[in-house]
Amino acid sequence: MFRYIIFLVGFCISSFSYSQKITFRAVLNNKPLIFNSNTPFDGSYINVELFKLYVSNVEFTYKDGSSFKERNSYHLIDLANPKDCELFISDAKKEIKQLSFDIGIDSATNYQGAKSGDLDPLKGMYWTWQSGYINFKIEGNSPLCSSSKSKFAFHIGGFQHPFNAIQHIVLDKNSASDITVEIKLDGFFKSVQLDQRTNVMSPGRKAMFIAETFKNAFLLKDG
């Protein structure tokens, strides 16, 4: 009975409120990334096996100058799973001029202790030997890598000064269509240089470089 009421209330709320959809998509070699397959890159290929990231503190600025900030805004995006790449943000139904969000988990949240949902440390996005959330994770292999079995793994995070790796992304929106955020990995892998860097798995200067490089991979696909 209780469940039925909850369902009814939920249904009523959902039918009245509006939610803005944001889709995240990884792109490599100008095509949507296909996991566990060799994608041509720089005369060789890259095979991405895992790609997850935290999107937090989602904010919209509307054409009329007002703005919206999502509460408890923490989303774990698993790029390998289309269902986990869509966010539905309940805001006012107004035309969005600008979208902004953070890649990773902010320092204040890191200091709040154990959490559930997308912030559950069991989601594989939390370090165990050193505490803190992993802001994004990308793993795979490529003949370009000099490492054993040609593997690469970047687990990028860190929330304490001066290695606070969280990145703030601001994207302008021009058309009235749904929002698709593309993460273009070509430029990312080019800057990372897989022949020189294959493993960064702890906070520090290297992680900061990878995080700042990653920031430039985001763009809004309009229309």
Added chain:
Amino acid sequence: MVKLRYIFVLLSILFLFQAHYNDIQITYPAYFPEPVYSFENNKLDTSVISLGRSLFYDPVFSSDSSISCANCHSPFSAFAHTDHALSHGINDSIGHRNAPGLFNLAWQKNFMWDGAVHHLDMQPLSPIHNSIEMNETLAHVIEKLGKNEKYTTLFTNYFHDSIIKSEYVLKSLAQFQLTLISCNAKYDLVKQNKTDFNEKEKRGYKIFQQNCNHCHQEPLFTNYKFANNGIGIDPDLKDIGRQKITKHKEDSLLFKIPSLRNIGFTYPYMHDGRFQSLKEVIDHYCDHIEISATTDVFLHKKINLSKNERVELVSFLHTLNDTSFIFNKKHHYPN
């Protein structure tokens, strides 16, 4: 009669309701600073504390069910691992560091000797997942707890959720540990004007204030910072301490400054347990400081203490032993 029955039912409902919301607060002396733990995100509850206590003593946290938290953090040694320089883990593996005592954790900002962990809730993740400590995963621990009726009932009752979440396990463990407050040593009784130091202790206290209080600050007997205390690096362990976490050269060989409370129960001493006695520790500070680039500036100046003064200092340090803490049955293995 019917009315009476109604009142009785109403009262029992009220009582039940209250039992769910019996938030409690930790108590500590007025001369203690404010705790730093974020209690607002994990409100203390007697039931959750007792659940945390059961978990603390349960070997379910290790992959072969051989080791519980209490294996390396025994209540009788102020939750340290007495007699073991380096703590033992699964399959008799030897760890890299000396398990520290657990008390007054609500005041502590950083955990582990190198401060790798920044929040008490998250601390258990480290030993659970360490291959030479418990060699387990929290996900698997939760799976095991989910098959144990005692725990599923307790978790459901306290957290009103049909599944056990990592948040509940971590918060329960934190709640029990937060109740481990040690503030009844002779030092505290003196502070509260309930007793006096003897002459030897009095002189030791003065020596302490002049030479040790800089890092081992009263009343918690640590400033919770990190320092290189000039013991030099162990050539086998090659433990660089805090630098591993911050990646700053200036943090090389820095370790967390431990509290001196309960020092008589927590031997051996130092992060690698290299000193067996307090005499060895004091001799180190007086005679064997190794000056390197990161040695704490305070230790650059030689500490000159006579044989007698060293004995007096030890006498004072023993006034920090809190016997009522280690014999507190509320902290022991639950029946």
